Amino acid sequence: MTVERLQSLVSIVIPGKNAERSIDRVLRMIFQQSWSHFEVVFIDSGSIDRTLEIIKNYPVRVQQIRPEDFNHGCTRNMGVDIAKGDILVYLNSDAIPYNKEWLENLVRPLEQPRVAASYSRQIPHSGLNPADEYFIYRTYPETPKIFEANHLGGKSPDNFVLFSTVSAAIRGDVAKRLRFRDNINLCEDQELACRILRSGYRIAYQPESIVIHSHKRTLLDLFHRYYETGYSTRSIPEFRSYRVSESVRYLRDLTRETTCYVHRRVNHKQTYWCLYSILHILVKSLGFYIGRMRGLKNPVHN
Numbered sequence: 039m040t041v042e043r044l045q046s047l048v049s050i051v052i053p054g055k056n057a058e059r060s061i062d063r064v065l066r067m068i069f070q071q072s073w074s075h076f077e078v079v080f081i082d083s084g085s086i087d088r089t090l091e092i093i094k095n096y097p098v099r100v101q102q103i104r105p106e107d108f109n110h111g112c113t114r115n116m117g118v119d120i121a122k123g124d125i126l127v128y129l130n131s132d133a134i135p136y137n138k139e140w141l142e143n144l145v146r147p148l149e150q151p152r153v154a155a156s157y158s159r160q161i162p163h164s165g166l167n168p169a170d171e172y173f174i175y176r177t178y179p180e181t182p183k184i185f186e187a188n189h190l191g192g193k194s195p196d197n198f199v200l201f202s203t204v205s206a207a208i209r210g211d212v213a214k215r216l217r218f219r220d221n222i223n224l225c226e227d228q229e230l231a232c233r234i235l236r237s238g239y240r241i242a243y244q245p246e247s248i249v250i251h252s253h254k255r256t257l258l259d260l261f262h263r264y265y266e267t268g269y270s271t272r273s274i275p276e277f278r279s280y281r282v283s284e285s286v287r288y289l290r291d292l293t294r295e296t297t298c299y300v301h302r303r304v305n306h307k308q309t310y311w312c313l314y315s316i317l318h319i320l321v322k323s324l325g326f327y328i329g330r331m332r333g334l335k336n337p338v339h340n
Contacts, residue, residue, distance in 0.1 A: 268329025
């Protein structure tokens with residue numbers, strides 16, 4: 039570890055609300071990290087459970103805001119404004135660091151030339167349905183990747199630049215200069231990633247930094263989630279360029295891969311999961327498509 043890295047203060051910013059089920063495990067793992075020079079800032083948006091009581095057991099700075107003031111972009115910008123570190127790390131309140139090297143592995147890519155941000159690999163909790171499980175493993179593979187400006191404008195969903203502040207690090211000067219957009223419901227991290235790349239920087243996917251993170255959602259929840267995702271992409275020019283033919287090919291391949299994975303994972307008495315996986319993909323796709331079409335009719339301009 040270099041002297042420069044030892045001197046870099048990392049600010050870990052955790053937005054959260056009613057996180058009593060996970061926050062103790064998250065903080066316990068944070069304070070066991072091999073990288074010891076960091077602070078933790080928790081931005082609470084109106085918890086009414088035991089979240090704040092649990093946080094008092096750790097040396098964490100707490101910033102409280104009203105529930106109605108929460109916004110994915112604004113709240114993360116608040117972290118930019120109050121953090122003291124040279125590097126900002128964003129972590130969801132339900133994303134549990136997998137081991138003691140999570141933080142060090144996450145910030146390591148920022149030593150590379152022009153790398154302004156990095157993000158972690160996500161793995162699912164045990165017991166997640168196999169369709170969601172495969173999607174997470176597919177989205178966050180074991181192979182590292184560097185994104186540059188020439189990755190922008192992909193023609194199919196498989197080619198989109200991915201960046202997730204579920205667990206991500208951003209150079210403080212870049213975060214302060216570019217900042218998150220505050221007028222989109224979701225995908226604020228994707229939108230920022232595109233501007234980071236357009237500015238000539240690079241983004242690293244670092245699979246050696248791992249967090250445990252997944253959600254058990256109903257099909258209705260999935261529809262609403264992907265509707266909001268599709269609608270939010272209206273303000274990201276790069277997301278408007280994909281071709282319908284490429285999207286159909288992507289969905290065909292995803293369906294085939296998912297059902298093959300599910301078939302291997304479950305026994306013959308659970309073959310309904312194969313049918314569920316097809317419905318699962320159709321619901322997400324329909325939600326995204328409807329949201330995107332509505333969003334393109336009501337664009338948000340920079």
